[in-house]
Amino acid sequence: MLRNKDRSSNKGNLAVTAVALQDHLLHDLQLGHLSVADPCKIKARKKEKKSKSLKRDATAIIDTGLRKSTEGPNMEDPEKEYVLDPTPPPLTLAQKLGLLPPPPLPLSSDEWERVKQRSLLQGDSIQPCPICKEEFELHPQVLLSCSHVFHRACLQAFEKFTNKKTCPLCRKNQYQTRVIHDGARLFRVKCATRIQAYWRGYIVRKWYRNLRKIIPPSDAKLRRKFFEEKAAHHEIYECSICLTPLSFHGDGRQAAIGTSSQRPRETVLLSCAHLFHNACLLALEEFSLGDNAPFHVCPLCRSCYQKKIVEC
Known part of the structure; x- marks a missing residue:
């Protein structure tokens, strides 16, 4: 009889243990306790809890007619x-x-x-x-x-x-x-x-x-191109010495004036980006040869220059 009781108790313990382990496995495999469960279900539970708490905490409110200060909504910290x-x-x-x-x-x-x-x-x-x-x-x-x-x-x-x-x-x-x-x-x-x-x-x-x-570049070709572009942007149409149109810019202007039959005079570009007739500049250099030889200064900006003949 004692042996039968021990066997039955052991069988009962094994059955309880098996049921407990199966229950644990079922709970471990289900998704009810996951950290990021379905947000719709979480919101539904929260709404149910809120409604229950509101019903418990409901109190009568008396309207006194006085205006209450309207406070803005409580904004939660997004971070x-x-x-x-x-x-x-x-x-x-x-x-x-x-x-x-x-x-x-x-x-x-x-x-x-x-x-x-x-x-x-x-x-x-x-x-x-x-x-x-x-x-x-x-x-x-x-x-x-x-x-x-x-x-x-x-x-x-x-x-x-x-x-x-x-x-x-x-x-x-x-x-x-x-x-x-x-x-x-x-x-x-x-x-x-x-x-x-x-x-x-x-x-x-x-x-x-x-x-x-x-600032002009140090390379000779780029430096020449720099001064030519600078002179073109200045839009110089007349020689500042003789006050006649320049051939570099004055193809159409000379025709309008009536001097298109004359041979155009050479135009010289200085390193200071000023334009003159070559003959006018040479005459000015000969005139001021005794003062600044062997250096010459621009008639307009008074800076020492290098010159280049501009092709028409």
Whole structure:
């Protein structure tokens, strides 16, 4: 009789243990306690809780006719970090019987701070999301208690696909999840740095273009081209010595005046970008030969010059 009782008790214990383990596996495989569960269900639960609390706290309001100061809506901080699963899942039968360890307690703020510091040292927010291999940018981002970082949508899709709560990188079970904004903050800094770099490049290029218009280059060919363009922009049509049209600019003007039958005189370009008739400048140089020999100065700007004959 005693042996039969022992056998029946052992069979009963084995049956309870098997049922407890099966219950634990079922609870472990279901999606009810995932950190990023369906937001529609979470909102529905919150609305139910709100309606119940409003019914309990409902009080009569007397209208006194006095105007109340209209306060603006309470704007929540968009970069506020919060935990998605603050309460641990209920104990299963196997955990109550001591067959399996209970789930870990929720992490405190100091523990979350240490987890975040470890994630920052690893540079997880700088690197792409390990699931979709894309930058975090401004998309919602989550930090796990194992210090790994993912897109919130990517982690939600991974949990639904695997049907269990396991970290995609380290395979840690029953992790805790916290919403962070480090990736968005780093992305804003990156965008601001890029905008400032483009603006500085535009300012430097503009300054360099203006500088090239003022300072002549050292190369002989570029220097000649620089002075020719400078003279063309000045729109000089007359020789400042004889006050007659220049042949370089005055093809149409001479025809209008009636001097097209005459042979056009040579035009000379000075290094100071002034234009004269070559004969007029030679006469002026001969006239002032005794004063500034062997150097000559421009009749207009009084600077020493080099000259070049401009082809008509």
